[in-house]
Amino acid sequence: MIKAPRFRAPEARQRVAGGKRSAATGIGGQRLSAPAGRQNKDESGTPAGVRIQEGLSVRWLRFACHRLPSQRTSGARIGPFTSLFLIAILIAGCARQEPLPKLFPVPDTPLVDQDGRDVRLSQFNGYVTVYTFIFTNCAGICPLMTQKMRALVRDVDPEQPVRFVSISVDPVRDTPEALRAYAERIGRDPRWTFLRGEGDTVIDLSQKGFKLAAGMEVESGAEPILHSPRFVLVDRTGMIRGYYDSTISEEVEKLEGDIAMLVREG
Numbered sequence: 001m002i003k004a005p006r007f008r009a010p011e012a013r014q015r016v017a018g019g020k021r022s023a024a025t026g027i028g029g030q031r032l033s034a035p036a037g038r039q040n041k042d043e044s045g046t047p048a049g050v051r052i053q054e055g056l057s058v059r060w061l062r063f064a065c066h067r068l069p070s071q072r073t074s075g076a077r078i079g080p081f082t083s084l085f086l087i088a089i090l091i092a093g094c095a096r097q098e099p100l101p102k103l104f105p106v107p108d109t110p111l112v113d114q115d116g117r118d119v120r121l122s123q124f125n126g127y128v129t130v131y132t133f134i135f136t137n138c139a140g141i142c143p144l145m146t147q148k149m150r151a152l153v154r155d156v157d158p159e160q161p162v163r164f165v166s167i168s169v170d171p172v173r174d175t176p177e178a179l180r181a182y183a184e185r186i187g188r189d190p191r192w193t194f195l196r197g198e199g200d201t202v203i204d205l206s207q208k209g210f211k212l213a214a215g216m217e218v219e220s221g222a223e224p225i226l227h228s229p230r231f232v233l234v235d236r237t238g239m240i241r242g243y244y245d246s247t248i249s250e251e252v253e254k255l256e257g258d259i260a261m262l263v264r265e266g
Helices: 058-066 080-095 142-155 176-186 201-209 249-265
Strands: 015-017 020-022 110-113 118-120 128-134 162-168 192-196 214-216 225-227 230-234 240-245
Touching (some): 142 162, 142 249, 162 201, 176 192, 240 249
Parallel strands (some): 128 162
Antiparallel strands (some): 110 192, 128 230, 214 225
């Protein structure tokens, strides 16, 4: 019997270099197996049309969740079965989003709000809360932080159990009246509270409770009060779950997604 010659599709042809075959690569640099008609099987008997490397990185999965593979890739054609197989794996990886770590409990520090009312931080338990440390006379990072916070407040559904808190690190000038005027000037939402404390209360709260730098700045020409540009995300039990640099747009976007995750977490 005369055997018909085997045909290899040009897109899936393997090249021989130095006596060794170098398989074509597909999505994300994944190695492709032999062409159709010569598919090998791994130890479990699964066709190796496309070999998915074990331990796919979280970063690659996050990218893939937003960009599912198409039928064609550079250098290789992927069949319908393989495409479905890839999509199923990607969906499973996207669904297993890792929970945020539980870092530190927020101290139940007594403070005063912009209306002169006594407030304890435990009153925000039951809500997902975003905290910032600012002061109203700040000419440095504070205006940007307030702008980003206002955008967050606007983007989060008011029906969700989410609150926003800005704590002043300037107890001398930021009286309740000054905080109220500042809040009205920026268009405060009822979900957004401004707080202050006496003496070193807020400095200790920032340093020891939220683990953020705070204090009087001694360098010439710098802001008179040192404070962190980070947003702090706290869950409904009063546990800190993440820190986000307000100067980096990608981190602020991630914060918005993590807020939604904690709302779902309950």
